[in-house]
Each structure stands twice: as structure tokens, then as C-alpha cells.
Amino acid sequence: MILLGHYNYLIVVFLMMAGFYTVISRGNLVKKIIGLNIFQTSVFILYISLGNIKGGAAPIIAEGVKVYSNPLPSVLILTAIVVGVATTALALALVVRIREAYGTVEEDEIHRQDEDF
Amino acid sequence: MEQLPALLIVIPLMSAPLCAALPNNRLPWLLATTVSWAVFVMAVLLALQVLDTGTISYAMGGWQPPWGIEYRIDTLNAFVLLIVSGIGAAVTPFSGRSAGKEIPADRLSLYYCLFMLTYTGLMGITITGDIFNLFVFLEISSLSSYALISLGRDRRALTAAYQYLIMGTIGATFYIIGVGLLYAMTGTLNMADLAHLLPSVSGARTVHTALAFIVAGVGLKLALFPVHLWLPNAYTYAPSPVSAFISATATKVAVYVLVRMLFTVFGVHYSFHVMPLTPILVALSLVGIFVTSLFALSQLDAKRLLAYSSVAQIGYMIAGLSLATTLGVTAGLTHLFNHALMKGCLFLALGCVAYRIGSTRIRDMEGLAHAMPWTFSAFALGGLSLIGVPLTAGFVSKWYLILAALELGWWWLAVAVLAASLIAVAYVWKVIEAAWFRPLPEDRRDVREAPLALLVPTWALVLANLYFGIDTRWSVGMAQLAAKSLLGGGP
Secondary structure (H helix, E strand, C coil): CHHHHCHHHHHHHHHHHHHHHHHHHCCEHHHHHHHHHHHHHHHHHHHHHHHCCCCCECCCCCCCCCCECCCHHHHHHHHHHHHHHHHHHHHHHHHHHHHHHHCCCEHHHHHHHHHHC | CCCHHHHHHHHHHHHHHHHHHCCCCCHHHHHHHHHHHHHHHHHHHHHHHHHHHCCEEEEHHHCCCCCCCEEEECHHHHHHHHHHHHHHHHHHHHHHHHHHHHCCHHHHHHHHHHHHHHHHHHHHHHHECEHHHHHHHHHHHHHHHHHHHCCCCCCHHHHHHHHHHHHHHHHHHHHHHHHHHHHHHHCCCEHHHHHHHHHHHCCCHHHHHHHHHHHHHHHHHCCCCCCCCHHHHHHHHCCHHHHHHHHHHHHHHHHHHHHHHHHHHCCHHHHHHHCCHHHHHHHHHHHHHHHHHHHHHCCCEHHHHHHHHHHHHHHHHHHHHHCCCHHHHHHHHHHHHHHHHHHHHHHHHHHHHHHHHCCCEHHHHCCHHHHCHHHHHHHHHHHHHHHCCCCCHHHHHHHHHHHHHHHCCCHHHHHHHHHHHHHHHHHHHHHHHHHHCCCCCHHHCCCCCCCHHHHHHHHHHHHHHHHHHHCCCCHHHHHHHHHHHHCCCCC
């Protein structure tokens, strides 16, 4: 039951491993980036979970509000999301240029071409 | 003077969009050079201030730590800031001619924009006292350096940048997971505050996990063996000034982050006595030193050879630091400083070669020393320093590393350091032999010495290598002070 009560952390672990595995195992450069995105998203959920308090309200001063969630992790994750978007954009831009230079986005094919070169 | 810590970051940061807005002529270069020198002067002033009055704490935007972001400068930061800005001040002027040749003319202003962003990011990582702010600066410097590497002429620069991006992002994400776990346990992100709060919860498994994530993540960033695979390609295919700058600063700053985390945030006792980091890191760095030195020996491209040797040299740093004794940490930090000087100088010398013949393959360099004696003298002197010959900077740090090993009675470590230096002799000799002792081919008769604009920055670093091999008051002195304060004995 304790495990189920922490189901959000289980989701984090699952997403983290799924994303990480995708990055390592796939040879397609775009799929690798998708894996990287899933990997980063799991961390976002981890942070949001840390800040959340059961039954807590949004951290705004109002009458009758005693319990509220910690806003800081959410703010940190806003920054991390921006970083994540920038990383994805840069990675995709690189993939576009790799495709222009090699005519493919498959890792094996790129290695083969470089060896011939 | 009070605002120095903020200016050190704000000035290069503001100059980046300015560079991008300038036309593609010599103006962005002029701006970047002026800024990099100004930052170097400020870093020197800041270091003098720290040596004079002790640790400086600067509350960014007037928000008091631990709630606001604190810039905290002690001897260690000041030392690393000096290294980064010093290399920046030497490489930016070099960019003028070298990048002018290697980078498409319509991208020059963007090149300087990225260069200044990388510079800002590296300075920011070093100066900040907040572990999340550190992540942000880490990503600023990393993202801009991926883009810089992709500017290389060879198409393999693109795949190298992509590979670096994937590995670097995984490293940074690991780091950020560790930061989250630490925040969960303590509710703070300020380094000094964390150091204060962590001992009371250090038994928790969450803290163990945080340490593991942070060491693995930063290990990727600093190219610790065996997660160094992104480094050789990135250094080989990047434009020459970028290779010089990144090899001399980026991995050093990552080593600094590891030191800061292990010694200041987690504390020496926790990192090295509760958790078994000393055997793990010493073993990894020793294997790394030998394997990558042998790889260096088999390379056909001089830039790639130096890249592999960089991984080996990082091994020396980590080996020294993970001994967690005053002598060991002094050796590690001194090597950090000296390695920045020698790799900076060697990569700049190769930049001169690439400027004239457009290649850095060893076969293409045959006899070239007769046409470019100053360039190859610089390479030879930098190489001697890399090997660790007395009267060069490289000797000083290896000497301290051997002393540190013998102090613990680990004679095998001292023997290993000496044996690996012999491999360094072999791979440096490979380039020297080709350049000095082969006849110059007919079709290279018209190659001339590199222009003065490239030779002056290169030789500035060569002279620094020689100077810090003789006068060690500054380099070893500051490293020693930093080591003492890290290990909790004095300011």
C-alpha cells in the first residue's frame, strides 16, 4: 500500500527508465531526442511531486488557507522546462543539418559513411 | 568594487547579444576581446580581494541568502575564475584570425555571441553559491558550446556536437535529479546552507542517492573515464579556437563542480569516509589514465591525440582530489591550473598549423617545423609541460601528486603516474618527430610562419607554462590555500 501511495514516484521511475533506455537503444537521431525529452519530463514530475502537499492549496494568501504547497519546485521546473525546450530545439536543428550533410538520420548509416570517407 | 561579482557575469552576458547584433566584420571580435580582457582584470582584482579579506558573499539582486541566489567567492572559486578568464583573454584575440578562416563569414558575429555565452556560463558556474543556479549556468555554457562545436568545417563536427549534446544533457539531468533529492531532504539550494544542514540527515538513503546522481552526472560533464566518449570527437572537429577554449576551461570547471559538491556541500567526511568514493575514483582515473594515453598513442590526428591526452590528464586531477588529503587536493587543483595552460597552448599551436595548412593530421605536418619554427617550438614546449619535464608547469603538479601518493604510502600510484608520463613522452614525440625530423615535402615549400596575431596568444601561454614551472607561489600557493579551506583547516 505504501508503494501505491507513492504512485507518482513510480511513474517518475518508469518514465525515467523508459526515456533513458530509448536514448541508449535507438539508432534514429530523432527518436533519441524523444527519449531524452521523456527522461527530462520524469524529472519535472519528480520536482512537482516533491513540492506538493496532500490537500494543500495554491500558495496565495487568502482567508481560511492554512495548508499550501511549496511553490519553489514548480518555479525551478519552469526554468528547467525552458532549458529542456532550448535543448530540444538545438538538438533538432543539429539533426536537420546532419540530414543535409549525410542524407540520413540513422546512426549506423552515418558511421558507415564516415568510415568510407 | 562591491559589485565586482555581479559585473563579472553581467558584462560578458550583455556582450553576447551585442556581438550578435554587430555586422560580420572585425567589430564583434573587438568587442569580445575587450570584454574578455576586462573580465580577466576583474577576476584578478576579485582574487586579490579574496586573498586579502577572505570569502566574499554577494546577494544577487539584494535577496539575502539562503533565500536569494548568493554569489560566494572563496579562494577556490577565485582560483578557477582566474583560470577561465585568463584562458578566455588569450583565446579570444586568437579567434580574430583563426575563426576568420575556419568559420563561414556570414556567421562570424554569431560565433562571438556563442563564445561569450559559453564564457558567461563557465564563469557563472564557478562563481555561484546556489546549486540550482549552477545548473542554469551549466546549461548556458553547454548549449552554446554544442553550437560552437557544430561550427567546425568537417561534417563530423555535427555528429560530434549531437553526441556531446545527448551525453551532456543526460549528465545535467542526472545532476538536477541529485539537486532535487537534496532539496527534498533539506529545503534549501544554497551551498553553504546545505553544508550546514546535510550532516543531520546524512544517514538517509535519499542523500546517498543524491550523491550518486550528482557524481555520475558531473562525471559525464568532466569526461571521467569511462564516460568520456563524447570528448575526443568534440575536441577534434570543433574550430581550433573553440577546441582550445573548451579543452582548457569546460572540463576544468566541471572538475571544480565535483570538488565543490564533494568537499563543500556533502563534506569531506561524508564523501570520502562514509561513502567509498576514494577507491572508486582513484581506480577509474588510474584505468582512464592508461587506457586513454594508449589511445592517444595510436591517433593519426594531432588534435584527436591531444583530446585523448586530455581525458588522461583529467584522470590525474581526479586521482589527486579523491585522495582527500591536503597534499592530494593541492596536487589536483594545481594540475587543473597547469593543464589549462598546457592544453590551451598546445591547441592554439595546432590552431596556427590549421590556419596555414588547413589540417591537423600528423602525416600532413611532416617537416613543417622548418617552415613554422615558432609554432612548433610552442608545441614542443607545451608538450614538454604535458609530459612533466622539470622547469615546466606540468612538472610541478605531477611532483605534488607523487608526494601526495607517497604520503599515504601508495607507492603504486606514484609509479603509475611516472609510467603514464612515459606514454605521454611517446605520443608527444610522435608529433615532434614528424614536424622536426622529416624533410619538408616539395608542395609545402610555400608555407610560411603563422601570423603574429596567432603567435602572440600562443606564446603568452607558452611563457605562462614556463613561468609557473619556476615560480609556483601563485599557482601552488592558491591551490594550497583552497585545499586547506576545503578540508576544513583555516580560512
